[in-house]
Amino acid sequence: MRLYDYPGSGNAYKIRLLFAQLEIAYERVEVEIFRGESRTAEFLRKNPSGQVPAVELDDGRCLGQSNAILWYFAQGTALLPDEPFSRAQVLQWLFFEQSDIEPNVGSARFWILTGRARDREPELARRLDLARGALASMDQVLAARPYFVGERYSIADIALYAYAHRAPDAGLALGPNVRAWVARVEGQPRFVSGPEPYSAAAKV
Ligand SMILES: N[C@@H](CCC(=O)N[C@@H](CS)C(=O)NCC(=O)O)C(=O)O
Numbered sequence: 454m455r456l457y458d459y460p461g462s463g464n465a466y467k468i469r470l471l472f473a474q475l476e477i478a479y480e481r482v483e484v485e486i487f488r489g490e491s492r493t494a495e496f497l498r499k500n501p502s503g504q505v506p507a508v509e510l511d512d513g514r515c516l517g518q519s520n521a522i523l524w525y526f527a528q529g530t531a532l533l534p535d536e537p538f539s540r541a542q543v544l545q546w547l548f549f550e551q552s553d554i555e556p557n558v559g560s561a562r563f564w565i566l567t568g569r570a571r572d573r574e575p576e577l578a579r580r581l582d583l584a585r586g587a588l589a590s591m592d593q594v595l596a597a598r599p600y601f602v603g604e605r606y607s608i609a610d611i612a613l614y615a616y617a618h619r620a621p622d623a624g625l626a627l628g629p630n631v632r633a634w635v636a637r638v639e640g641q642p643r644f645v646s647g648p649e650p651y652s653a654a655a656k657v
Contacts, residue, residue: 455480457499457507461655462486463559463615464519465506466647470611471523473645475530479508487654519615520547523608532608542602546609549587550616557584559616561623568657584625591617592628599637606641614638615648 456472456479458465472479484490484505492503500507500517507517516522524547527533534540557580564570570577591613594601601609618635620627627635638644 454478454511455482455509457482457484457491457496457505457509459484459486459491459505459652460647460649461651462505463619463648464504464555466649467519467611467615468506468508468522469647470615470645471526471532471608474611474641474643475526475532476643477526485652485654487652520551520608520612523547523612527608532606532611534602534605534607539602543607543609546601547612550609550612553583553587553590554613554616556580557587558620558623558625561625562616562619563651565623567651567655581623581625584620584623588617588620588625588627588631591634592630595630595634599634606638610634610638619648 454477456465456468458469458481460483469481471477484496486505490496491500491505496507497503499509499515502517504517506519506522507515508522509515516525524533524543533543561570561577561580561584564573564577598604600606601613614635617627617631618638639646
Protein backbone atom coordinates (compact mmCIF):
# COMPACT_ATOMS: atom_id res chain seq x y z
CA MET A 454 0.00 0.00 0.00
CA ARG A 455 1.24 3.46 -0.87
CA LEU A 456 0.69 6.81 0.82
CA TYR A 457 1.07 9.85 -1.45
CA ASP A 458 2.43 12.36 0.97
CA TYR A 459 3.94 15.81 1.38
CA PRO A 460 5.88 16.17 4.64
CA GLY A 461 4.60 19.70 5.40
CA SER A 462 0.94 18.77 4.97
CA GLY A 463 -1.13 18.47 8.13
CA ASN A 464 -3.72 16.49 6.20
CA ALA A 465 -1.10 13.94 5.15
CA TYR A 466 0.36 13.91 8.67
CA LYS A 467 -2.99 12.63 9.98
CA ILE A 468 -2.46 9.48 7.95
CA ARG A 469 1.17 9.01 9.03
CA LEU A 470 0.01 9.30 12.65
CA LEU A 471 -2.82 6.82 12.13
CA PHE A 472 -0.58 4.29 10.37
CA ALA A 473 2.05 4.57 13.11
CA GLN A 474 -0.53 4.02 15.83
CA LEU A 475 -2.20 1.10 14.06
CA GLU A 476 1.22 -0.30 12.99
CA ILE A 477 0.15 -0.36 9.34
CA ALA A 478 3.04 -0.81 6.93
CA TYR A 479 3.13 1.38 3.83
CA GLU A 480 5.35 2.87 1.17
CA ARG A 481 5.68 6.63 1.46
CA VAL A 482 5.70 8.42 -1.89
CA GLU A 483 6.60 12.09 -1.56
CA VAL A 484 4.73 14.42 -3.91
CA GLU A 485 6.20 17.91 -4.37
CA ILE A 486 2.84 19.68 -4.48
CA PHE A 487 4.50 23.08 -5.00
CA ARG A 488 6.04 21.87 -8.25
CA GLY A 489 2.71 20.64 -9.63
CA GLU A 490 3.34 16.95 -8.99
CA SER A 491 -0.19 16.47 -7.60
CA ARG A 492 -1.75 17.96 -10.74
CA THR A 493 -0.34 15.59 -13.37
CA ALA A 494 -2.76 13.42 -15.35
CA GLU A 495 -1.31 10.36 -13.65
CA PHE A 496 -1.83 11.75 -10.14
CA LEU A 497 -5.34 13.03 -10.94
CA ARG A 498 -6.31 9.45 -11.80
CA LYS A 499 -5.35 8.51 -8.23
CA ASN A 500 -7.02 11.52 -6.58
CA PRO A 501 -9.25 13.76 -8.73
CA SER A 502 -8.79 16.57 -6.16
CA GLY A 503 -5.13 16.82 -7.13
CA GLN A 504 -4.10 16.83 -3.50
CA VAL A 505 -2.31 14.81 -0.89
CA PRO A 506 -2.95 12.68 1.00
CA ALA A 507 -4.08 9.81 -1.19
CA VAL A 508 -3.61 6.11 -0.66
CA GLU A 509 -3.28 3.40 -3.27
CA LEU A 510 -4.28 -0.02 -1.99
CA ASP A 511 -2.47 -3.17 -3.07
CA ASP A 512 -5.37 -3.98 -5.42
CA GLY A 513 -4.95 -0.61 -7.19
CA ARG A 514 -7.95 1.19 -5.70
CA CYS A 515 -7.21 4.76 -4.58
CA LEU A 516 -8.76 6.89 -1.86
CA GLY A 517 -8.36 10.62 -1.24
CA GLN A 518 -9.56 13.04 1.48
CA SER A 519 -7.65 12.66 4.73
CA ASN A 520 -10.67 12.07 6.93
CA ALA A 521 -12.11 9.42 4.58
CA ILE A 522 -8.74 7.66 4.73
CA LEU A 523 -8.76 7.86 8.54
CA TRP A 524 -12.26 6.39 8.58
CA TYR A 525 -11.42 3.55 6.19
CA PHE A 526 -8.39 2.29 8.09
CA ALA A 527 -9.82 2.86 11.59
CA GLN A 528 -12.84 0.62 11.02
CA GLY A 529 -12.72 -2.39 13.34
CA THR A 530 -10.04 -0.79 15.54
CA ALA A 531 -10.16 1.00 18.90
CA LEU A 532 -9.83 4.33 17.07
CA LEU A 533 -13.40 4.19 15.71
CA PRO A 534 -16.25 3.21 18.05
CA ASP A 535 -18.83 0.59 16.98
CA GLU A 536 -21.82 2.21 18.63
CA PRO A 537 -23.89 4.17 16.05
CA PHE A 538 -24.26 7.43 17.99
CA SER A 539 -20.56 7.53 18.85
CA ARG A 540 -19.73 6.92 15.19
CA ALA A 541 -21.94 9.83 14.21
CA GLN A 542 -20.11 11.97 16.77
CA VAL A 543 -16.80 11.01 15.17
CA LEU A 544 -18.23 12.19 11.84
CA GLN A 545 -19.44 15.39 13.49
CA TRP A 546 -15.84 16.23 14.47
CA LEU A 547 -14.34 15.11 11.17
CA PHE A 548 -16.67 17.50 9.34
CA PHE A 549 -15.97 20.26 11.87
CA GLU A 550 -12.27 19.80 11.31
CA GLN A 551 -12.65 20.23 7.56
CA SER A 552 -15.07 23.15 7.75
CA ASP A 553 -13.79 25.13 10.74
CA ILE A 554 -10.22 24.17 11.60
CA GLU A 555 -8.34 23.23 8.44
CA PRO A 556 -9.48 26.16 6.24
CA ASN A 557 -8.87 28.68 9.04
CA VAL A 558 -6.02 27.49 11.29
CA GLY A 559 -4.38 25.50 8.46
CA SER A 560 -4.63 28.19 5.78
CA ALA A 561 -3.59 31.04 8.08
CA ARG A 562 -0.57 29.06 9.24
CA PHE A 563 0.35 28.16 5.66
CA TRP A 564 0.12 31.76 4.45
CA ILE A 565 2.16 33.08 7.38
CA LEU A 566 4.91 30.43 7.26
CA THR A 567 5.36 30.55 3.48
CA GLY A 568 5.28 34.31 2.85
CA ARG A 569 1.77 34.43 1.37
CA ALA A 570 0.22 36.50 4.19
CA ARG A 571 1.25 39.92 2.88
CA ASP A 572 -0.96 39.61 -0.23
CA ARG A 573 -3.96 38.46 1.78
CA GLU A 574 -4.26 40.74 4.80
CA PRO A 575 -8.09 41.13 4.94
CA GLU A 576 -8.70 37.46 4.20
CA LEU A 577 -6.04 36.41 6.71
CA ALA A 578 -7.69 38.54 9.42
CA ARG A 579 -11.07 36.94 8.62
CA ARG A 580 -9.64 33.40 8.78
CA LEU A 581 -7.83 34.17 12.06
CA ASP A 582 -11.12 35.37 13.59
CA LEU A 583 -12.87 32.19 12.46
CA ALA A 584 -9.94 30.12 13.78
CA ARG A 585 -10.21 31.80 17.20
CA GLY A 586 -13.91 30.91 17.36
CA ALA A 587 -13.30 27.29 16.33
CA LEU A 588 -10.45 26.85 18.84
CA ALA A 589 -12.62 28.39 21.56
CA SER A 590 -15.38 25.87 20.87
CA MET A 591 -12.84 23.03 21.05
CA ASP A 592 -11.68 24.38 24.41
CA GLN A 593 -15.24 24.50 25.70
CA VAL A 594 -15.94 20.89 24.67
CA LEU A 595 -12.70 19.67 26.23
CA ALA A 596 -13.61 21.27 29.56
CA ALA A 597 -16.10 18.43 30.00
CA ARG A 598 -14.30 15.43 28.50
CA PRO A 599 -10.79 14.20 27.76
CA TYR A 600 -11.31 13.45 24.06
CA PHE A 601 -13.76 14.59 21.40
CA VAL A 602 -15.87 11.45 21.52
CA GLY A 603 -16.39 10.62 25.19
CA GLU A 604 -13.65 8.95 27.15
CA ARG A 605 -11.79 7.41 24.22
CA TYR A 606 -9.08 8.65 21.90
CA SER A 607 -10.34 8.28 18.31
CA ILE A 608 -9.70 9.42 14.75
CA ALA A 609 -11.65 12.60 15.66
CA ASP A 610 -8.70 13.52 17.90
CA ILE A 611 -6.16 12.63 15.20
CA ALA A 612 -7.94 14.82 12.64
CA LEU A 613 -8.30 17.80 14.99
CA TYR A 614 -4.81 17.53 16.44
CA ALA A 615 -3.07 17.81 13.04
CA TYR A 616 -3.69 21.54 12.59
CA ALA A 617 -4.99 22.68 16.00
CA HIS A 618 -1.75 21.93 17.85
CA ARG A 619 0.16 24.12 15.36
CA ALA A 620 -2.18 27.11 15.74
CA PRO A 621 0.51 29.03 17.70
CA ASP A 622 2.53 29.11 14.43
CA ALA A 623 -0.19 31.50 13.21
CA GLY A 624 -0.08 33.54 16.41
CA LEU A 625 -3.22 31.84 17.75
CA ALA A 626 -3.37 30.97 21.45
CA LEU A 627 -4.60 27.59 22.65
CA GLY A 628 -6.92 27.48 25.65
CA PRO A 629 -5.99 25.46 28.76
CA ASN A 630 -8.25 22.52 27.90
CA VAL A 631 -6.90 22.29 24.35
CA ARG A 632 -3.33 22.39 25.71
CA ALA A 633 -4.10 19.55 28.13
CA TRP A 634 -5.70 17.54 25.29
CA VAL A 635 -2.65 18.15 23.06
CA ALA A 636 -0.51 16.61 25.82
CA ARG A 637 -2.90 13.62 26.08
CA VAL A 638 -2.74 13.05 22.31
CA GLU A 639 1.07 13.27 22.36
CA GLY A 640 1.09 10.70 25.18
CA GLN A 641 -0.74 8.08 23.10
CA PRO A 642 1.14 4.86 22.24
CA ARG A 643 3.25 5.06 19.06
CA PHE A 644 2.60 8.80 18.68
CA VAL A 645 4.71 10.43 15.96
CA SER A 646 5.05 14.18 15.58
CA GLY A 647 4.29 16.28 12.52
CA PRO A 648 3.73 17.95 10.16
CA GLU A 649 7.29 18.62 9.06
CA PRO A 650 8.46 22.12 8.00
CA TYR A 651 7.45 23.41 4.58
CA SER A 652 9.96 22.71 1.80
CA ALA A 653 11.83 25.59 0.14
CA ALA A 654 9.56 25.21 -2.91
CA ALA A 655 6.55 26.18 -0.74
CA LYS A 656 7.92 29.63 0.03
CA VAL A 657 7.17 32.70 -2.07
N1 LIG B 1 -9.78 18.11 2.11
C1 LIG B 1 -8.53 17.56 1.71
C2 LIG B 1 -7.50 18.68 1.63
C3 LIG B 1 -6.18 18.18 1.09
C4 LIG B 1 -5.23 19.33 0.85
O1 LIG B 1 -5.59 20.53 0.99
N2 LIG B 1 -4.01 18.98 0.47
C5 LIG B 1 -3.02 19.99 0.18
C6 LIG B 1 -1.82 19.83 1.13
S1 LIG B 1 -2.35 20.11 2.81
C7 LIG B 1 -2.52 19.77 -1.25
O2 LIG B 1 -2.26 18.67 -1.64
N3 LIG B 1 -2.40 20.86 -2.02
C8 LIG B 1 -1.88 20.80 -3.35
C9 LIG B 1 -2.81 21.34 -4.38
O3 LIG B 1 -3.97 21.69 -4.02
O4 LIG B 1 -2.41 21.40 -5.53
C10 LIG B 1 -8.07 16.47 2.69
O5 LIG B 1 -8.49 16.53 3.85
O6 LIG B 1 -7.35 15.55 2.28
